Amino acid sequence: MRVLLCAATEMEIGPTLQVLSLKEEHTVDILITGVGLAACTYALTKEVATNRPDAVLQAGVAGTLLIDQPLAEVVVVESETIGDLGVQEA
Template sequence: MKPLIVAATRFEIEDSIPLLEEKQIPYLITGIGMTATAYALGKTLATTPATSAVLNVGIAGSFDKNISLGEVVSIRSDTFYELGAEDGDNFLSIADLGFGKYTYEANQVIWDFNLPTFEAITVNKVHGNFHSIQKVLDQIPTIKIESMEGAAVFYVCALENIPCVQIRSISNYVERRNKSAWKIDLAISNLNKWLQKFIEENY
């Protein structure tokens, strides 16, 4: 049972593509953001109904500096953080408004990953302001990871009842934008080492 590997950008899995092609494991580059991701993944699943599982991989930011830059982690749940309405200083999620879920979980996990597991949020605008970062942590204190696509992958797979997991490698801390402190190359290197090891051991 070969999974569909899903990444937002090609450069996040560039080093693993030769192995994926050698093993005939399908992969999908969706584009950045939850809209592009939901569209691309939904279209792919509609045209390839034999897809047995989805493995979403990519880099992400961490709210928690106890998580090392470059560390590879698994996401247990992911939340559409901005989906809802403001009520003065309060935020009402679509769940609060009675319009459905805004948090989705790793679905029917079929692999046993020996990785730290955390909760994440998916955003349209990555956080880079102290006050907005603190608001996230006040609103959902258990959140550790931020990406721009993860919840969209969980959402599509939940609706299609397809097993899905999300693996992220930490490229930066969620703080005021400071590119000099980012470790994107390290995060991508570690992500691909993990992905290649996973593929070699399982396929």
């Protein structure tokens, strides 16, 4: 089974990458898509069309950090709202 693990930035899945590097029996492809809808759509479409993974897992903060949601918690997305393109200007 080919599994693709993707995230916008390496920082979001850094600890996972460290664990996977210790487990030689795991064969998980990693894709860093870049921040925002356009970057993710382009990178993910290109990767899936080229390499045809059996499963795709998206990891990261999903553009939000909630005070009541601890980091590294597994969640299920039930709905989403596209509020911007993932970039905040100072």
